[in-house]
Amino acid sequence: MTTPYLPPNQPQLPPSSLAGPALPVLAETLRSLFKELGRSQRDFSAHVYWDHTAVSRYLRGERLAPWEFVDTLLREVEIARGKPMSPEKRERIAALHRRALEERNGWSALVQVLRQDNQQAEERARRAESELQALATTRQARDKGWRWSAFTNSLAERGWPEVSLTALERVTARALACLADPTAEAPYRTSGVITAGAQSGRTTIGAGVIARALDAGYRLVIVFSGTLNLLRSQTQRRLEEALLASDDADQQLQARFPLLRLTSEESDYRSMPSGVALQFEKRHKALPLFSPLNLHPAVPRLLVVKQNVAVLKKLLKDLRAAGPILEEVPALIVDFEPSPPYLALYGSGYGNETGIQSRIDLIRSEIVSLLPRAQVVRFEHQVTCDSSSAITTMRSESLWDGPPDFVVSAHPREPRWAWEDPA
Known part of the structure; x- marks a missing residue:
């Protein structure tokens, strides 16, 4: 099968981390992150409004989790840690998710990757706008x-x-x-x-x-x-x-x-x-x-x-x-x-x-x-x-x-x- 084209400059995991199928590696990574929350899967599912059965399958590696779920889990881990996750760690997980998409869906992965990148860009734009508004309010309150x-x-x-x-x-x-x-x-x-x-x-x-x-x-x-x-x-x-x-x-x-x-x-x-x-x-x-x-x-x-x-x-x-x-x-x-x-x-x-x-x-x-x-x-x-x-x-x-x-x-x-x- 021909390897699908991926956008240039996408971060890749070291070859040692990609030995074998990517989905089990991704599932193991998600389970490790989930343990940091210290809560049950059912409680977490209700908290993030996600189907409990689907969450269980994502964490066991039976199904490939959509990026929306992975991003939600990363945000909850950041809240539990009380600090943002390093950009390098986030990009490594994103690259692993892309690899799992590629292995599982072939050329259709390109569409999902592009959709995922577009969603991330929109989220960054919303956050940037919110931060700019907060900073503007800060300057007004402080300066005036x-x-x-x-x-x-x-x-x-x-x-x-x-x-x-x-x-x-x-x-x-x-x-x-x-x-x-x-x-x-x-x-x-x-x-x-x-x-x-x-x-x-x-x-x-x-x-x-x-x-x-x-x-x-x-x-x-x-x-x-x-x-x-x-x-x-x-x-x-x-x-x-x-x-x-x-x-x-x-x-x-x-x-x-x-x-x-x-x-x-x-x-x-x-x-x-x-x-x-x-x-x-x-x-x-x-x-x-x-x-x-x-x-x-x-x-x-x-x-x-x-x-x-x-x-x-x-x-x-x-x-x-x-x-x-x-x-x-x-x-x-x-x-x-x-x-x-x-x-x-x-x-x-x-x-x-x-x-x-x-x-x-x-x-x-x-x-x-x-x-x-x-x-x-x-x-x-x-x-x-x-x-x-x-x-x-x-x-x-x-x-x-x-x-x-x-x-x-x-x-x-x-x-x-x-x-x-x-x-």
């Missing part, structure tokens, strides 16, 4: 800063003067610059302090930092408010006013860049079944969540929780239930409650109040430990540093006890806060 622009525009409409907006922009930009890149391959955890006195606009500054962080790609924002329900509700309300839609223009922004709130003004954090609300969707399942192709399409979560042992334990339990995905989530933790003076003077073992605070700090530290990509920003009344500088950088292994990694002074020279709400 949709949430930050909407936030500052709303402040300007409320009558904030230019000098106040400039001061707010300066502080929030410097704080964000000290945080880790949310798309970085290696996880990096940072703890910093923003100095801001009582009744001086801490929530406004924090809202600005959160808005910038969401634009940059942070997808989980946990806000620790005070110990009272009233304080937590006030913080939730003010953050929603800053970050959510308030008019028709903002409604369009909200539809394009949604924000999932896991707490409300009326309700503190509540336990959720299996931490389902903390499971983040990935457009490209073979890539990590912090990849730009997954990060910006993912819907960010916002939680405003009271610093209460019972509430924090619920959050800690659900974070544990969320599983390994949290290792890929760029998170921002904002602590609006300054450390009590007695805690700094006497430490965590002084009195009942400091004992409770110690338990709270322990739970918060456990929460942070589940988030390797967490960045912690605390608000303090005063931090000892050079008053002539707007930012001080230090290193620390502790996120709450030791010196911070950086300090951003909200007013290095101004005698009063420059962004007090004119209302």
Whole structure:
């Protein structure tokens, strides 16, 4: 029988791998890949909507699997591995499948090979278009800063003067610059302090930092408010006013860049079944969540929780239930409650109040430990540093006890806060 013509430059397997018929070799390769999934054939068949009997025959080598099935199996293996398969491995399997087609169907294999190549080209084109759209969204969110622009525009409409907006922009930009890149391959955890006195606009500054962080790609924002329900509700309300839609223009922004709130003004954090609300969707399942192709399409979560042992334990339990995905989530933790003076003077073992605070700090530290990509920003009344500088950088292994990694002074020279709400 005359060997059918195949398109040029098609990858071929080494002769040793093609000894004998190709179909048994292909079936053995598919079985080896299938074992990596760790699931039954019937469960897999139902998952990919493929006939169970046909799947069994493909894996035993009784029938030649169509390329659509092979491609589906390869995608499922990539998901199970958590990373894409190497192009060389994919091409070797494709070449083996072509050889099996050639041996089994002769000249008709040419038609199937060309159809397979056309399907692969169309799939690559669809993926490329999807990736381009995701990258365009990424650049828009990063370069234009949709949430930050909407936030500052709303402040300007409320009558904030230019000098106040400039001061707010300066502080929030410097704080964000000290945080880790949310798309970085290696996880990096940072703890910093923003100095801001009582009744001086801490929530406004924090809202600005959160808005910038969401634009940059942070997808989980946990806000620790005070110990009272009233304080937590006030913080939730003010953050929603800053970050959510308030008019028709903002409604369009909200539809394009949604924000999932896991707490409300009326309700503190509540336990959720299996931490389902903390499971983040990935457009490209073979890539990590912090990849730009997954990060910006993912819907960010916002939680405003009271610093209460019972509430924090619920959050800690659900974070544990969320599983390994949290290792890929760029998170921002904002602590609006300054450390009590007695805690700094006497430490965590002084009195009942400091004992409770110690338990709270322990739970918060456990929460942070589940988030390797967490960045912690605390608000303090005063931090000892050079008053002539707007930012001080230090290193620390502790996120709450030791010196911070950086300090951003909200007013290095101004005698009063420059962004007090004119209302």
